[in-house]
Amino acid sequence: DHVETRGQSYQWNLDDFEIGAPLGRGKFGRVYLAREKTTHYMVALKTLYKVELMKGRVEKQVMREIEIQTHLRHPHILQMLTYFHDHKRIYLVLEFAARGELYKELKRQPNERFNEHLSAKYTYQVADALEYCHRNNVIHRDIKPENLLLTYEGNVKLADFGWSVHAPSSKRNTLCGTLDYLPPEMVTGQTYDIYVDHWCLGILCYEFLVGKPPFLSDSQQETYVKIKTINIQWPEQITPGAKDLISRLIKRKSSERISMAAVKKHFWIVKYKDLH
Numbered sequence: 001d002h003v004e005t006r007g008q009s010y011q012w013n014l015d016d017f018e019i020g021a022p023l024g025r026g027k028f029g030r031v032y033l034a035r036e037k038t039t040h041y042m043v044a045l046k047t048l049y050k051v052e053l054m055k056g057r058v059e060k061q062v063m064r065e066i067e068i069q070t071h072l073r074h075p076h077i078l079q080m081l082t083y084f085h086d087h088k089r090i091y092l093v094l095e096f097a098a099r100g101e102l103y104k105e106l107k108r109q110p111n112e113r114f115n116e117h118l119s120a121k122y123t124y125q126v127a128d129a130l131e132y133c134h135r136n137n138v139i140h141r142d143i144k145p146e147n148l149l150l151t152y153e154g155n156v157k158l159a160d161f162g163w164s165v166h167a168p169s170s171k172r173n174t175l176c177g178t179l180d181y182l183p184p185e186m187v188t189g190q191t192y193d194i195y196v197d198h199w200c201l202g203i204l205c206y207e208f209l210v211g212k213p214p215f216l217s218d219s220q221q222e223t224y225v226k227i228k229t230i231n232i233q234w235p236e237q238i239t240p241g242a243k244d245l246i247s248r249l250i251k252r253k254s255s256e257r258i259s260m261a262a263v264k265k266h267f268w269i270v271k272y273k274d275l276h
């Protein structure tokens, strides 16, 4: 909190930080470990090249990401502490998540999947973060393992609000990357509401337990068909409790998807989330 309480009028700049190791590449620039000079507070410094943003026509999206993420405060949401810019770059000062990217942790697991305890724990924490987002009328819209980070203690931080919007919305963005997480209403271009995140939470829980999303196919067309027909296989590592929860989230009718509060109280979540 030191970083953001130096009075709202103070203009942060690069000289306030010592830049450390690169943590990896974000979509529009690199991310560095950095340390605020007076408090030694560790942060992640995400750099965005203005030219890249203009070429990608994503300036508005970045401003929306900044607007949304600077106002959300929750233990399972990666906080944006502040931001500033120079002539070439925008700098986002974000919380540093010491255990890094959850999708890499997933790949490191035996059989590249989480056991029921980790799957239930992470599903619970994402549900908790989404309940808070929805209470603030924010749809994340891009829930997937790549957008989750892990703290030193092994807890989830929901990050990358680059695709988030205020509900309800019919924003049709040329979605890049995987269709695997898209709910039917987004595939068919209808207007959608906060319940797109409920669908994605179901897909996420499935991928935690199986190691890949349920509608994964060789072609986009095949994925579309599987999403529309909700053609899902249930391998044996998905126990009846997990299947019950996932089935209540992956509903075609968005209003039939169970609430985040109900997810947090679901018997399978309660049974496994605190076991070690």
Ligand SMILES: CC(C)NC(=O)[C@H]1CCC[C@H]1Nc1nc(Nc2ccc(C(=O)N(C)C3CCN(C)CC3)cc2)ncc1C(F)(F)F
Pocket: 022, 023, 024, 025, 026, 031, 044, 045, 046, 078, 094, 095, 096, 097, 098, 099, 100, 101, 146, 147, 148, 149, 159, 160
């Ligand atoms: C959600 C979003 C889509 N993803 C991102 O932004 C990505 C893009 C690049 C990094 C990450 N962004 C962040 N990463 C961290 N922590 C972190 C990351 C990586 C490692 C790690 O495994 N290594 C350094 C390893 C160490 C070992 N060597 C071998 C490989 C890299 C350890 C800690 N905290 C905050 C952020 C944030 F989000 F604030 F920027």
